[in-house]
Amino acid sequence: MAPSLRDKLLLGLSLLFAAVYTYGLQWGLYPEKPFLKAPVILLLAAYAFLNTQGRTRLLLTSALVLSSLGDVFLALPPQYFVPGLISFLVAHLFYIGLFLGFRRPSLTLMDMAVGGVLALYGIGLVSWLYPNLGSMTGPVIAYATVLLLMGLAARLSNFGSPTVFIGALFFIASDSGIAITKFAGAGEWLGYFTWSAYVLAQYLIVFGVINGTKQTS
Numbered sequence: 001m002a003p004s005l006r007d008k009l010l011l012g013l014s015l016l017f018a019a020v021y022t023y024g025l026q027w028g029l030y031p032e033k034p035f036l037k038a039p040v041i042l043l044l045a046a047y048a049f050l051n052t053q054g055r056t057r058l059l060l061t062s063a064l065v066l067s068s069l070g071d072v073f074l075a076l077p078p079q080y081f082v083p084g085l086i087s088f089l090v091a092h093l094f095y096i097g098l099f100l101g102f103r104r105p106s107l108t109l110m111d112m113a114v115g116g117v118l119a120l121y122g123i124g125l126v127s128w129l130y131p132n133l134g135s136m137t138g139p140v141i142a143y144a145t146v147l148l149l150m151g152l153a154a155r156l157s158n159f160g161s162p163t164v165f166i167g168a169l170f171f172i173a174s175d176s177g178i179a180i181t182k183f184a185g186a187g188e189w190l191g192y193f194t195w196s197a198y199v200l201a202q203y204l205i206v207f208g209v210i211n212g213t214k215q216t217s
Contacts, residue, residue, distance in 0.1 A: 007047055014043035018199050025191050034075040041068040041202055051210050059098035060209055066091035067202065074178075081182070082139065088175070089143050092150040098209070099153035099164065107156070114155045118148045118172075125176060132183040140179065147175055154205075159212025167204030174198035 003011070017039045024036060045064035052060055066087050073084030122144050126133075133140050154168035177194035180186045 007051070010043050010047040010050075014040050014047070017043070022192065022195060025195065029075075029077065034072045037071045037075045038068050040199060041071060044202060044206055048206050048210065052213065055101060056098065056209065056213055059094045059101070060206065063091045063094035063098065064202065064206070066094065085139055085143055089146050092146045095150050095168075095205070096146075096153045099150070099157040102157045102159060102212070103153070104156060104158045111155060115152050118151050121172075122148045125179065129179060129183045136183075140183075143175075144179075147172060159208050160215050161208060161212065163204050163208030164212070167201045167208060170197045170201035170204065174201060 017036055021033075021036045021040060024030070024033065041064050045061050045068065048064055049057055049061045070084045070087030070091065073080040073087060126141055126144055129140070130137065151165075151168040151172050154165045157164055174194045174197035177186075177190050177197065181190050181194065
């Protein structure tokens with residue numbers, strides 16, 4: 001079914017705000033930044049709400065709204081980093097609940113291999129950043145654990161295509177970029193990658209969930 005005019009408008013506005021925000025990354029912090037960033041995923045949440053139902057609608061929309069809230073916190077001065085971290089952590093918990101509701105009935109060797117790779121990746125990244133984490137060690141480890149569990153839950157889900165899992169991998173890549181920028185002193189150029197990967201991740205997850213649930217309904 002072709003997207004309605006309403007859906008095209010919501011997605012078009014979301015992508016427009018995403019493009020404007022991308023252009024504004026060169027200016028660092030500025031007063032309008034949260035107002036340009038928040039609508040990107042909030043409009044995607046509206047699209048998801050209108051194209052899902054029941055438990056899927058509740059969990060997917062909640063994850064997206066919390067992500068948008070996290071976006072606002074991360075667009076503010078550094079003292080708001082922890083509230084942003086918490087917002088995204090809870091968003092990932094909603095995603096985990098959503099993905100596990102569509103999990104496949106049995107594990108495969110590839111599933112176990114993916115789980116092992118994700119665990120090794122998380123351990124390696126946190127170990128590298130550890131000397132610079134300081135008081136953030138506990139929160140970062142907790143967040144990384146939930147993030148990687150979200151990726152594994154996406155792998156174990158069955159939405160008819162790998163779109164959701166690919167989106168989860170882009171989410172992991174984006175959050176890794178944020179951590180490297182904050183705790184390893186990476187250049188601001190990495191912000192363009194983390195933002196682009198994040199938006200792509202959310203879109204892939206939303207489209208994967210919606211298309212997958214439509215095929216099974």
